[in-house]
Amino acid sequence: MSERLKAVFQTKPAGVTRLISYIMAGDPSVEASLRRLRGLADYGVDILELGVPFSDPMADGVVIQAAAERALNAQMTVKKTLELVQEFRKTHNTPLLLMSYLNPLLHYGWDRFVEDAAEAGVDGFILPDLPWREGKGLRTRTEKSVGNKLSFIPMIAQTSREQDIEAVSQVTEGFAYVLSRNGITGGEVEIPDNVSVFIESLRDSLQIPRCVGFGIQKAEQVRALAKICDGVVVGSALVKAFAKLDQEGLEEKDLIEQEKEVFTWLASLKR
Amino acid sequence: MVKEKLHVLSDGGYETKGHFGPYGGAYVPETLVPALRELEEAYMRSGQDESFQKEFRDLLQRYVGRPSLFYEAKRLSEQLGGARIYLKREDLNHTGAHKINNTLGQILLAKAMGKKRVIAETGAGQHGVATATACALFALPCVVYMGEEDVRRQKLNVLRMKLLGAEVRTVTHGSCTLKDAINEALRDWVTNVEETFYCFGTAAGPHPYPTIVRDFQAVIGHETREQALKELGKLPDAIIACIGGGSNAIGIFHPFIPDPEVRLIGVEAGGTGNKTGENAATLCLGEPGVLHGAYSYLLQDDDGQIVVTTSVSAGLDYPGVGPEHSNLKETGRADYVSISDQEALDACSLLCQTEGILPALESAHAIAYAAKLAPRLSKDQVIVVNLSGRGDKDVETLAQYLEGGADHE
Numbered sequence: 001m002s003e004r005l006k007a008v009f010q011t012k013p014a015g016v017t018r019l020i021s022y023i024m025a026g027d028p029s030v031e032a033s034l035r036r037l038r039g040l041a042d043y044g045v046d047i048l049e050l051g052v053p054f055s056d057p058m059a060d061g062v063v064i065q066a067a068a069e070r071a072l073n074a075q076m077t078v079k080k081t082l083e084l085v086q087e088f089r090k091t092h093n094t095p096l097l098l099m100s101y102l103n104p105l106l107h108y109g110w111d112r113f114v115e116d117a118a119e120a121g122v123d124g125f126i127l128p129d130l131p132w133r134e135g136k137g138l139r140t141r142t143e144k145s146v147g148n149k150l151s152f153i154p155m156i157a158q159t160s161r162e163q164d165i166e167a168v169s170q171v172t173e174g175f176a177y178v179l180s181r182n183g184i185t186g187g188e189v190e191i192p193d194n195v196s197v198f199i200e201s202l203r204d205s206l207q208i209p210r211c212v213g214f215g216i217q218k219a220e221q222v223r224a225l226a227k228i229c230d231g232v233v234v235g236s237a238l239v240k241a242f243a244k245l246d247q248e249g250l251e252e253k254d255l256i257e258q259e260k261e262v263f264t265w266l267a268s269l270k271r
Numbered sequence: 272m273v274k275e276k277l278h279v280l281s282d283g284g285y286e287t288k289g290h291f292g293p294y295g296g297a298y299v300p301e302t303l304v305p306a307l308r309e310l311e312e313a314y315m316r317s318g319q320d321e322s323f324q325k326e327f328r329d330l331l332q333r334y335v336g337r338p339s340l341f342y343e344a345k346r347l348s349e350q351l352g353g354a355r356i357y358l359k360r361e362d363l364n365h366t367g368a369h370k371i372n373n374t375l376g377q378i379l380l381a382k383a384m385g386k387k388r389v390i391a392e393t394g395a396g397q398h399g400v401a402t403a404t405a406c407a408l409f410a411l412p413c414v415v416y417m418g419e420e421d422v423r424r425q426k427l428n429v430l431r432m433k434l435l436g437a438e439v440r441t442v443t444h445g446s447c448t449l450k451d452a453i454n455e456a457l458r459d460w461v462t463n464v465e466e467t468f469y470c471f472g473t474a475a476g477p478h479p480y481p482t483i484v485r486d487f488q489a490v491i492g493h494e495t496r497e498q499a500l501k502e503l504g505k506l507p508d509a510i511i512a513c514i515g516g517g518s519n520a521i522g523i524f525h526p527f528i529p530d531p532e533v534r535l536i537g538v539e540a541g542g543t544g545n546k547t548g549e550n551a552a553t554l555c556l557g558e559p560g561v562l563h564g565a566y567s568y569l570l571q572d573d574d575g576q577i578v579v580t581t582s583v584s585a586g587l588d589y590p591g592v593g594p595e596h597s598n599l600k601e602t603g604r605a606d607y608v609s610i611s612d613q614e615a616l617d618a619c620s621l622l623c624q625t626e627g628i629l630p631a632l633e634s635a636h637a638i639a640y641a642a643k644l645a646p647r648l649s650k651d652q653v654i655v656v657n658l659s660g661r662g663d664k665d666v667e668t669l670a671q672y673l674e675g676g677a678d679h680e
Contacts, residue, residue: 055576056450056562058457059300065444077574102280102298102561107575110279129298129561134280141279157302159464164304182302183462 001151001173002123004095008046009175009209009230017226019044019270020211022099022235024051024067026076028246030084036242036259037084041094043263044270046231049126052081052100059101059128061186063236067243078108082120089121097153099126114142114150124151126177133167153177156210158198165205175209175230178202180216186236187217199228222269238266278559280566289478292601294594297477299457299564306464311479313384323379330375331490334408335365337372339491341498341655346625347642354508354648356641358658359495359523362630368660369491369519370401374470376487378405381468388463389413391470392456394421394449394515395586395633396428397660398472403437405470413437416455419447421585427664446579449515449589453563473516474593477564481521481593488522495655496526503653509534509644512657513636514607515551515587517596519659528604537596538640540582541609547572551580552609553592554600567594583612583668584632586660614639616672619662631660632668 008018021040025033037048053071057064078100085096098117105113105127117125127135132154139152151174156165158181168176178199180191195212202210212225213233222232241262245255278293289295289311297307317323331337340360348356361369374391381389389411393399399415406413415437422429422441432439445451453476460469474484499507510527512520514537527533542550550556553568560569562577570578570590582588599605610618615632618639622628630638634657641656648654662669 055445056454058454058563059461061458069444072576079574103569103571103577104575106279106560107558107571128300129564131297131299131301131304133304134296134298137280155301157300157304159302159305161305164301179302182464184458189462 002095002149004093005047005123005151005174008095016271017222018046018211018231019266020047020049020213020231020233021045021238021266022049022051022233023239023242024053024064024071025081025084026053026071026074027067027239027243028070029074030076030080032246034084034087035256037088038092039259039263040266041092043267045094045266048094048096049099049233049235050081050085050096052078052098052104054101054104057101059184061184061188061236063240063243064185067239078104078113082116082122085122086120095123096121097124097126098122099128101129102127110138110141111145114146118146118149122150124153124174126153126155128155132164155179156202158182165202169205169207172207175211176202176206177233178210178212178229180212180214183214185214187215189215191215191221196224196228219269234266234269238262241265280561289482291481291595291598294559294565294567294597295478295481296566297564298561298566299477300461302461302464303477306460307477307479309384310380313380314479314483317380317383323383327376327379331372335371335375336363337490338494338498339363341495341502344626347622348645350625351642351645353646353650354644354652354654355650356645357507357653357655358628359491359655361491361519361657361659362628362634362661366397366401366404367663368397368401368631369488369522370398370472371404372490372522373472373484373487373518374398374401374405377468377470377483378409378411381411381470382409384468386468387411387466389468389470390416390456390459392416392449392452392472394418394452394588395584395631396421396425396432396664397586397631399437399439400428400431400435402470402472403432403435406437407435414459415439416442416452416459418442418449418452421448421452424668425585425664426667448580448585450577450591457563473518474521474595475516475563475565475567475591481565481595484518485521485525485595488518489525491519491522491657492524492526495523499653499655506530506533507655508532508648508652509536509654510657511536511538511637511641511644511654513538513587513633513659514554514592514596515540515589515633516591517593519657521593521595523657524599524605535599535605536640537605537607538636539607539609540584540587540636541611541614542581543612548578549581550609551582551588551590553590554596554607555609557590559597562591565594567597568592568600583615584636586631586633587636608640610636610639616669618642619669628658629662630658631662632665634659635662
């Protein structure tokens with residue numbers, strides 16, 4: 001695991017909980033993505049997730065589907081995503097994870113991809129269409145090529161059973177991305193009340209911190225979850241807030257001012 | 272070179288079954304992993320369950336009308352000169368295509384698993400109709416996802432699904448065809464996974480679907496084998512089937528895989544040309560990658576994005592293909608070719624006028640390739656074409672073609 005990612009879980013967070021944010025690379029442009037990554041880091045986000053756009057995002061709801069479409073229309077690629085990370089690394093040390101479907105990465109060439117990603121300053125991956133147990137080959141291969149610089153973040157679903165959780169229980173670094181509910185990304189489906197029981201039940205079986213994502217968009221949700229987990233992920237709600245600004249056709253100066261309000265709102269979720 | 276670079280997913284250590292050489296697997300969100308395991312277990316149990324097998328056989332015989340005819344197309348063969356052409360008449364099945372073989376099997380599984388709700392995707396509408404039919408028969412609520420473009424060009428099947436009591440949900444993003452319908456069905460499944468059975472229409476998708484669909488469709492090949500031996504006293508020299516996802520093709524090919532003397536030929540949609548986006552010839556022109564849960568050939572661009580496909584036939588208009596076909600290509604056991612929109616439309620007319628049989632535009636691709644191959648073979652050789660569906664659903668497209676103004680770009 002990278003020192004950057006390790007540091008996040010070594011210290012107690014200043015506010016209530018650790019905050020993980022998600023935006024899509026290249027939505028609506030490389031420049032905007034870079035500015036927003038920097039802003040999110042400056043406003044205290046603990047871990048950044050950066051989405052790699054894909055034409056067929058089967059685990060995503062309408063908000064992130066639309067973000068991927070905007071990014072692809074703006075000619076975003078895997079290569080440009082890595083360049084974006086490299087640029088961000090020149091100024092910031094906040095850990096950054098790429099969230100991507102498998103195909104664009106496989107097509108880039110896996111070995112070349114992990115070398116370039118490590119070089120650019122990526123800290124790890126969240127791969128929504130690679131179940132943990134199917135990913136063993138790729139993880140072994142990656143470790144052979146770049147050592148342990150890049151972490152694979154396992155996902156645990158509400159449907160996961162003993163054997164799935166058992167596989168993740170061997171993991172000793174990074175964190176587990178626990179899905180708040182069945183379904184796709186976005187706030188269309190409510191998080192069930194019994195989610196806390198599930199998260200609690202994982203405490204004994206996992207060696208790594210548990211962060212919760214999918215459908216989190218309100219301060220009260222964050223407050224409730226903060227008590228029982230080690231971090232929360234805010235994705236679609238953030239993408240939606242930026243997309244709303246982008247559609248308003250603001251002057252750049254005004255856009256930048258308005259973005260600060262989004263950062264402030266997000267940072268307020270931590271407290 | 273490219274292929275070696277890409278086979279990394281299977282380079283040791285994958286724990287699940289369902290690989291065909293390096294192809295296949297189950298690359299799905301973690302939420303679906305237990306559901307696929309549950310399906311696999313139910314499927315394994317059904318194989319040992321004599322009452323399940325009997326019910327399936329009875330349905331195929333008394334409801335679908337199997338075995339389907341093995342018909343010698345004499346006038347077609349005479350006109351082409353060369354090999355004798357036989358048609359495996361899946362178009363005569365109840366609902367008009369091979370799809371019903373699979374949906375009845377899967378709905379029996381849904382029932383055995385105690386699922387309360389069925390979802391499906393459809394391209395040409397044949398799988399949607401077949402799923403809606405099976406759901407009506409077993410009193411299960413049914414939701415079918417269908418791309419907007421396909422809803423437009425397969426109106427008849429949309430109506431049929433509604434008459435059968437299914438809810439048709441139009442998918443309005445992406446290319447608005449089969450691939451997007453599958454994305455949307457997967458999103459529904461991952462959201463409602465506990466009570467929902469996903470009745471997958473082709474021999475693609477995550478394990479165990481490619482195996483389940485193949486096994487339910489293999490009845491086509493088993494019958495063909497028996498009928499050929501009885502009628503001809505030998506196995507056919509070549510078997511030709513159209514391929515979108517590849518279920519009718521793998522169904523007729525599979526029992527012949529151990530017989531090297533039988534050529535297996537899959538026919539893909541050549542659309543309007545060989546450039547990216549002009550066709551749906553995945554195995555002929557694509558590269559391996561991951562889409563809809565499996566590692567298999569895909570039509571993709573330089574950045575690994577899935578490309579929009581073109582075909583006059585909705586059922587073949589798909590940028591992926593079943594993983595077993597990818598492996599049959601890799602091992603050289605089957606050959607894959609493509610047929611253009613125009614050639615398929617011409618073949619459709621040819622079969623109508625020589626045999627009085629209106630094929631589905633999908634199946635017309637297989638006829639078109641048979642028309643190319645037959646003259647190159649001798650009169651004692653036999654070609655079997657899997658006539659996977661009937662063409663009633665395509666009359667609007669065909670009318671435009673006859674009037675000289677094809678509406679596809």
